[in-house]
Amino acid sequence: MKYKKIKYLLLPVVAMLILPKSVLAISYNEIDTSTLINFNAIFQIGAVMNDTSNSSNLNIVIGGMIVIILILIGTAMFAPKK
């Protein structure tokens, strides 16, 4: 039981070793935008950010939305009932 708890305590240490850049950046506040962009090549923000002023985004949204709804209807029609 005790060993298991130690394993969880090791997690932040492992995370710090994996992410030395982030730890340093946050600790020393020395990061600039170029470093940030370089860093975000490894960690992108996981969010669907839609710039509504971009007209090509509207086409993507409409096309994607139709495809999603069709997949949804398809799976609802053909999936085995619970």
Added chain:
Amino acid sequence: MKKNNNQPNKLFLSIIVILLYFLWPYFLTEIFKILNIEGTISLTLRLILNFCLLGIVIYTYRKDLKKYLKEFKKSNKKMMLSGLKIFIVGLIIYMLANLIINILFSNALKYYDYDSIYAVFVKVPLLSMISTILYYPIIEEIVFKKTFKEFINNKWLFVIITGLINPFFQTALTSFNNPLFIIYIIPNIILSITFSYIYYKNNNIIPGIIYRIIYNLIPTTLAFFAIINL
């Protein structure tokens, strides 16, 4: 076989949620145009009103979400631990994929449109941080995963379909016209599949949301600290 009479209602509800999610930004844009609201105020209002949409979506699925919460309270440790293994494996593969892409395509970074994401962060950093940590993980897990969970019983079909849809929009809305679009989408698919698998394995959306919040904390915190120091 017992006929499931709720199926058409659930399908209708899912379609409404999807339509609402996609049309909401355009609805806000039109309202702001009519009221002549521009700049940082419109951005701030947009981020605040997004939480209204989140409230509507949560209210729509309140019964299921209450059930999820009840189950999560009962066995949160078990769910989080089983999710942790998947999350760590997914995150490592995701990081490796990103590293390989950046090594193979050294010019890849200049094609990626960070402007649209960081433009919002520069103008309203705190609110953007709150949105990225709380709003996006919850709403995207519900819209892109919960809506499908009602209908897909097959494990891998669910994981693959829901794992593909979210990253498609995440990448397409920033870099659809770039030749490297197909490459950018790969790491995002890996991460999205990870969250879908966590959801399916626990039959509960909450661990996936929590792990997504944890993940989003990394780039968001960096963006926040970088921008307030500009």
